[in-house]
Amino acid sequence: MFSNYIGILNLNEDESNLRSLSLNRPLASIPIYGRYRIIDFILSNLVNAGVKSVGIFAQTYSRSLMDHLGIGKPWDLNRRKDGLFIFNYSLNNSIINDVIQFKENIEYFYKNKGDYVILASSRMLCNIDLEKAALYHEKSKNDVTVIYKNVKGDDETFLNCDVLNIDENNRVLSVGKIIGLNCNVNISMDILIMKKDFLIECIYKSIENGNYSSLKNYIYNNCNKINIGVYEFKGYLSCINSIRSYYKTSMDILDTDIREELFFKNGKIYTKSNNSPPTKYCKESEVKNSIISNGCIIKGSIKNSILSRSVKIDYDTIIEDSIIFGNCVIGKGAKLKNVILDKNVVVEEGKNLIGDKKFPVVIEKGEVVKNLYKKAEGSYKA
Structure with missing residues (x-):
């Protein structure tokens, strides 16, 4: 018909x-x-x-x-x-x-x-x-x-x-x-x-x-x-x-x-396939109730979040209730909650991004989110 x-x-x-x-x-x-x-x-x-x-x-x-x-x-x-x-x-x-x-x-x-x-x-x-x-x-x-x-x-x-x-x-x-x-x-x-x-x-x-x-x-x-x-x-x-x-x-x-x-329910949802390696979960990683796509490297903690392909999560990173698009890099010790990162975003070491469930923080494609205070020679400087 x-x-x-x-x-x-x-x-x-x-x-x-x-x-x-x-x-x-x-x-x-x-x-x-x-x-x-x-x-x-x-x-x-x-x-x-x-x-x-x-x-x-x-x-x-x-x-x-x-x-x-x-x-x-x-x-x-x-x-x-x-x-x-x-x-x-x-x-x-x-x-x-x-x-x-x-x-x-x-x-x-x-x-x-x-x-x-x-x-x-x-x-x-x-x-x-x-x-x-x-x-x-x-x-x-x-x-x-x-x-x-x-x-x-x-x-x-x-x-x-x-x-x-x-x-x-x-x-x-x-x-x-x-x-x-x-x-x-x-x-x-x-x-x-x-x-x-x-x-x-x-x-x-x-x-x-x-x-x-x-x-x-x-x-x-x-x-x-x-x-x-x-x-x-x-x-x-x-x-x-x-x-x-x-x-x-x-x-x-x-x-x-x-x-x-x-x-x-009424048939599968189809999409373009991408030949990429499986995600690597390091010994220190912890993942709960999350969707992790292929090609990621996970070293930190992820909860109630969705990660697209080829995302890199460094050690001591905490990600909750967030959506991470492809090829993003999250630095060591960063904390993200109620955040949407577009493709190719870099979040530097130690950076905190906290949004709200009704008003999530959105970082546009290709942005670098810098930590203004970095530890150097035993002190912090801007």
Whole structure:
């Protein structure tokens, strides 16, 4: 059945609250859980459902995304027919103006033989059976089916996400935003299912009207004219839309039950492999409830933390509740708690970095965190 479906990943995502991690990469390629990237989840969900053709509409500074995706081999999308297509390596930030991107690449839609489209973003992390959702859409005869989840409105993970106001017939009446009130709300998971011809029609109408530069906004703002239905998802869901939500999601993954659901429940989550040696744990090392990727050298203490590949932890170092990206070096006697280190960061000997669970300390890519007071000849000097 899913040979009749096209996956469209629209990466026009607001990265303003993730700026310290997205300066050199799009949100979709931010590392998570050590060796994965955020885009791996929705891409794997599509592939596990049997989708053979996936188009990715990328944004600015997509080198890391391109390097990660390659020709799509880890997701079995390196095909002669269909496969992985990547569009728009533009220097123009088009967070809102995705309609123009679709219009400029409209030939992709016309040439593709699929009749249905699953349109999604990358920021929603879940493991969902999209085949069941697609079957529901076809039986319902909706113009558009939006996948949603019922959450508490004061859950800060979902702030500013779209809220669906639904009637008793599972029809969307209007769409708002989560503002943090203490009540249950139905949030859109940014996954929309529709016919390809309907998608093309919406693109042209958006341009003709001149009032909509976002395809999603065009659909949501025409609820009275478009038959928009819903499909409920009841599993684990997280939205990566801020440093706080990224940190919380990463800590959630250390929970065994959440990890099992997120990575295995409706199929495996795939990612680019990296041939590196196993991690070396020295006699003095101590590791508790942590994820350690390949190629690391561990001499210190690590608790409730996630380390990407090729991280070096020196003697007497204490790391708690922290996320360390690849190729970081942590000097002897350093102490890190509630910290996120981007790639290639060096923390000098004896340096302390202490953040808060709601406001973790973030060190940007390639920074050197110096200890201003170093012991020399029996005294301390600046």
